[in-house]
Amino acid sequence: xxxxxxxxxxxxxxxxxxxxxxxxxxxxxxxxxxxxxxxxxxxxxxxxxxxxxxxxxxxxxxxxxxxxxxxxxxxxxxxxxxxxxxxxxxxxxxxxxxxxxxxxxxxxxxxxxxxxxxxxxxxxxxxxxxxxxxxxxxxxxxxxxxxxxxxxxxxxxxxx
Numbered sequence: 116x117x118x119x120x121x122x123x124x125x126x127x128x129x130x131x132x133x134x135x136x137x138x139x140x141x142x143x144x145x146x147x148x149x150x151x152x153x154x155x156x157x158x159x160x161x162x163x164x165x166x167x168x169x170x171x172x173x174x175x176x177x178x179x180x181x182x183x184x185x186x187x188x189x190x191x192x193x194x195x196x197x198x199x200x201x202x203x204x205x206x207x208x209x210x211x212x213x214x215x216x217x218x219x220x221x222x223x224x225x226x227x228x229x230x231x232x233x234x235x236x237x238x239x240x241x242x243x244x245x246x247x248x249x250x251x252x253x254x255x256x257x258x259x260x261x262x263x264x265x266x267x268x269x270x271x272x273x274x275x
Contacts, residue, residue, distance in 0.1 A: 117152040117166040122206050122254070123273035126164045131171045131250040134185050138228045142172065146183035146226050149174045153181065158204045160242040162249030165205050173246035177239050184223035187247055190232065192216035199241060200263055201255045209268050211259030215244050 120126055134142055145168060153161040153174050163172040171186045195217045202210045219240045222232045235243050245255060256262070256274055269275045 116155055117148050119152070119156060119204055120165055120167050121272075124167075124205075126167055126169060127205055127249070127254065128252040129164065129169060130252050131162075131164055131169050133171050134224075136186075136224065136228060138185060138224065138226060142170075142185065143226050145170075146172060146174065146185070150181045150183065156204050159238070160246045161204065162246045164249055164252075171250050173243070173250065175239060175242045175246060183226050184221070184231075184243070184246075185226070185228075187221060187223040187243065187250070189219050189244065189247060190222050191220040193218035198260070201241070201245060201259070203245070203255050205249075206254065206256065206265075206272060206274070207268075209256065209262065209265030209272070209274075211256060211262045213241075213245075213255055213258045214260060215241055215258075219244060 149161050159176040161174050163170045173184045173187050175182050193216045196214050197217050198212045198214045200210050201213045218236045220234050
């Protein structure tokens with residue numbers, strides 16, 4: 116099982132490097148291992164830096180099953196934004212309200228190297244944005260307008 120990286124580990128604040136194409140067996144294995152880790156840790160999304168890999172790869176849980184996104188990008192965002200409580204496997208027991216676009220047009224490669232572009236809505240859109248933030252060294256607490264639980268842990272985690 117891939118071990119989780121927790122704050123304040125430096126890799127969580129670094130910008131991840133693009134995955135070189137074509138996609139190698141090593142990247143495919145990392146994607147499969149990340150799905151396994153996401154399920155094991157009871158997450159709905161996971162970014163490579165959270166498992167100590169500084170590459171642009173995320174996995175998200177969707178209605179049709181887990182999706183691996185290589186070199187994910189957000190192409191366009193809806194004007195409508197919504198507040199919703201978020202948490203993070205790398206910041207245990209801390210939750211906060213984060214305002215994000217309700218819909219996003221995303222672009223990525225799947226593990227077979229095929230390019231995909233699609234609109235994600237509601238929870239899938241939120242998770243995708245949260246995980247792409249991880250690839251850019253941004254944590255949800257950086258965007259939270261209000262910490263709803265675990266405020267006392269922020270200092271312990273080196274986040275204030």
